[in-house]
Amino acid sequence: xxxxEWASQFDxxxxxxxxxxxxxxxxxxxxxxxxxxLEPDQHQVDxxxxxxxxxxxxxxxxxxxxxxxxxxxxxxxxxxxTSLGQEAETNGEGYWDIGEAYAEREFSxxxxxxxxxxxTADSLMIDxxxxxxxxxxxxxxxxxxxxxxxxxxxxxxxxTYTHNxxxxxxxx
Numbered sequence: 001x002x003x004x005e006w007a008s009q010f011d012x013x014x015x016x017x018x019x020x021x022x023x024x025x026x027x028x029x030x031x032x033x034x035x036x037x038l039e040p041d042q043h044q045v046d047x048x049x050x051x052x053x054x055x056x057x058x059x060x061x062x063x064x065x066x067x068x069x070x071x072x073x074x075x076x077x078x079x080x081x082t083s084l085g086q087e088a089e090t091n092g093e094g095y096w097d098i099g100e101a102y103a104e105r106e107f108s109x110x111x112x113x114x115x116x117x118x119x120t121a122d123s124l125m126i127d128x129x130x131x132x133x134x135x136x137x138x139x140x141x142x143x144x145x146x147x148x149x150x151x152x153x154x155x156x157x158x159x160t161y162t163h164n165x166x167x168x169x170x171x172x
Contacts, residue, residue: 020045040105058104060130063097066090066111069137078113078138103128111136 016034024030024041032041032050040053066078074094081087084107088096103126112118116138126132 016047018042018044019047038104053105057100057102058128059100060103060126060128060132061097061099062101062126062132062134063095064134064136065094066096066113066136066138067094068116069139072137075113075116075138078111078116078136081110081112083108101126101132103130109134111138113138116140 020027022045024032024043024045027045029041029045029050031053033039033053034041034046034048034050038053038056038058041050066075066080067073068075074090074092076090076092076094078090078094078096079087080089080096080098082098082102084102084105086098086101088098090096106123106125108120108122109124110118110120117140119136119138121134121136124134
């Protein structure tokens with residue numbers, strides 16, 4: 001088999017792409033690239049020199065507001081984190097921003113604060129030099145107590161959870 005026949009068995013991305021023996025994530029190589037497109041190493045680890053993607057940031061700008069779903073009041077001190085390791089915190093008006101947001105890469109974003117259910121948006125991507133507004137409405141869990149049971153109101157349609165329990169107050 002000559003070198004042309006050998007190379008033709010691989011796709012057009014190159015012979016070293018996904019040619020390693022372990023997953024890129026398991027080896028911590030998913031934040032590195034071997035490609036001029038700066039696509040992160042995914043699936044099986046690529047063969048070749050891995051450049052840290054952080055050396056070549058493609059950036060955009062993200063901003064938005066976090067509000068309470070019940071009455072649209074701003075949520076101050078909420079934490080916004082992305083799966084790419086970027087973070088922000090809301091101010092007193094619920095405003096947040098990430099001024100140098102990584103662009104051209106798929107990511108998820110989670111908003112969390114004490115007393116609220118975490119909210120995650122998946123499969124997000126912004127374009128280079130884009131300015132994107134992402135607003136979030138956080139919900140609080142609702143508990144209703146009675147003498148016989150404690151119930152939890154779930155917000156997804158057809159979601160129900162019932163659990164009988166006994167609560168004791170032991171004095172010491």
